[in-house]
Amino acid sequence: MNIFFGTDGWRGLLDKEVNEQSISIVAQAFADYLNEINNENSVAIGFDGRKNSQLFAKIFAEVLSGNKVKVFLSDRVIPTPVFSFTVKNKSLSAGVMITASHNPPEYNGVKFKASYGGPFLTEETAKVEKLLNKNLIRRNDLITQENFLIDYFNHLEKLIDFELIRTARLNVLIDSMGGAGADYLERILLAHNIPAKTIYQLPDEKFFGRLAEPIEKNLKPLSEELKQGNYSIGVATDGDADRCGVMLDNGSWLSAQETILLLADFCVNIKKYSGNIVKTSSVTDKLKTFFETNQRKVIDVQVGFKYITEVMIKQNIAFGCEESGGFGYGVHIPERDGILSSLFMIEMLAHSGFNKLSEYVHHKRKTFGEIFYDRIDLSYDKPDRNDLLPKLYKKYLDKISEFRVVFVKPFYSSRNVINGLKFFLEGNNRWLLIRSSETEPIVRIYAEGQSIDEVKQFLEFGKNILNK
8 A cells, every 4th residue: 555654744535545454554654663763662642523533543552552552542532732742741752643634624644743742853754654564463452541631731821821811801712613622722711711712613524614724714704703792812723723823803814924923022022932933934034024133043944844843852942933824832842732822822912901902913013014925826737846946046046026136045855855945035024935846736936025016026926937
């Protein structure tokens, strides 16, 4: 059976690619990988609310148990960050989460977590992949079922000022999108007498007919509910609750780029977290303008949260962020957490003295200004897709539109081929990023500028360069 791992584990179509047999094969490879490194291993296994996730978790647990690996199996649907925290908190060898994250409901898959509570590094995933299709052993005598939520909730008590939120008299609306976030955020807030309501709180195999990715086009139910009620803020989590989307109290979308600026400001200036900021190359460079100092660097990495993780486990990092709504914190785990990010947004609003997020955002825009950013995904099915950027890097462009290119940063794939180029242009916050997908016939073009017109010019330039 052909199974290929991506940047964050393995995903595929349910029944056709991800089924009892293929899950068993992956589990056996994972067991072999662990046992090559250590004689005594312990692993946490969690699962989301997708079709067969609980069954696949049980099969994975039995295979690991049959290979003398001690297993802690979640006794319920849980968010990925809860599970990731468990791996780190229990000092386990590794973790396995059965989920396809924000992918459509026809998909399922597996995320591997390392002992530090973040995603496996590329080279470790490759080692597991090489061990696929070996002999299969299954037993269940080394499996303990547990509730992973308790320790995670206790940990949040140390990170969040719930009393401040309570006295601010905020009213919070949550959209779990039928994902693994369930009603956990609501429960956490209500335990502290903070008014909160969750829509689509029950985990649903089909996410109630929506794509469980917390971006504007998928959050119309949250927007409509906000318009009808007297809420302070709206937050949403994706299929496995490791990503966070934010809406203003009036039902308007708060872009991920602007959310990132606000969270960085909160971490650095309110929470006073020390350390650098690490961001994917597609995130606004306003982070450098406002937060880079002699004591704090802002580091650009390849798109994909695992590249943020690689920096977080080696350096003191205050905040890690990607433009798809994944945010991580050095005080927590080197991994995305949609639950904690939602709570930080709520605490940030409570600290501001404003009761409505729209009022606070209006106030902060006087400092940060407007973000001019956009992205386009181009279909590109010619066979030279993976040769485009290495060739373009050798050309070395002098100008893009009327702006001088001052620096070009290449990004390399796991096979050491250039699959991303970021062109930094003269003046602040002007850049063009071109990325070619290794797995799909797509080239993605991102741009930031000092006006909407500049962004359009940069994107058009990117399209024309590819067409040539």
